[in-house]
Amino acid sequence: MNRFLPFLLLFSLAGFAQQKSVYIINGREVDSAEMVGVKIKKIDVATGLRSTGMHERGGKRVLIVHLEDEQYNLFGIVTNERGKPIANAKVDTVQTDACGHFYLKGVKAGSRIMISRKGYADQFIDIYKRPDDLLTVQLRKK
Incomplete structure (x- = not known):
């Protein structure tokens, strides 16, 4: 069996x-x-x-x-609706750099990540598997 x-x-x-x-x-x-x-x-x-x-x-x-207990390192960029990078956006426990990039280490499968920046609507991403590429998150003005 x-x-x-x-x-x-x-x-x-x-x-x-x-x-x-x-x-x-x-x-x-x-x-x-x-x-x-x-x-x-x-x-x-x-x-x-x-x-x-x-x-x-x-x-x-x-x-x-129920997902496997896997962890991923995530790389990404936060942009506005026109595709321009957003600096200092909060992505879970880190902030984006001047070019809108972020890096999160050891994110568990099944995690929900919140992306926020003053003046923009919060965005949530659920991580179920290792992303195939750079994560791109687009925030919209409130």
Whole structure:
């Protein structure tokens, strides 16, 4: 018997993808498009079958997923609506430099990062997997 559940969950995701589905990752509801490339925590089958949490809610199928305990280093840039860099924007625990760049070390999968700057609406980014490229965050004026 396979000791790990990731394949079971991936097959479940594939089956749900063709139906109206809701995905809950680390306690937050996400769009199915955000599920691409997500690494799922390895757990034994018996535990997985008890804790997967597949059920229906409001006519939609719900799959609850727990992510692997991974950490990522994130590089990015914060810009305004015209693509101009925003200096001194707060990105979680750091501030952007004069060119709008930021670097966050050791961000856990499933983290929610807040980006803010006086005069701009706050922006939130959920990190479910390692970004493929430089993160670009666009803030809008209030």
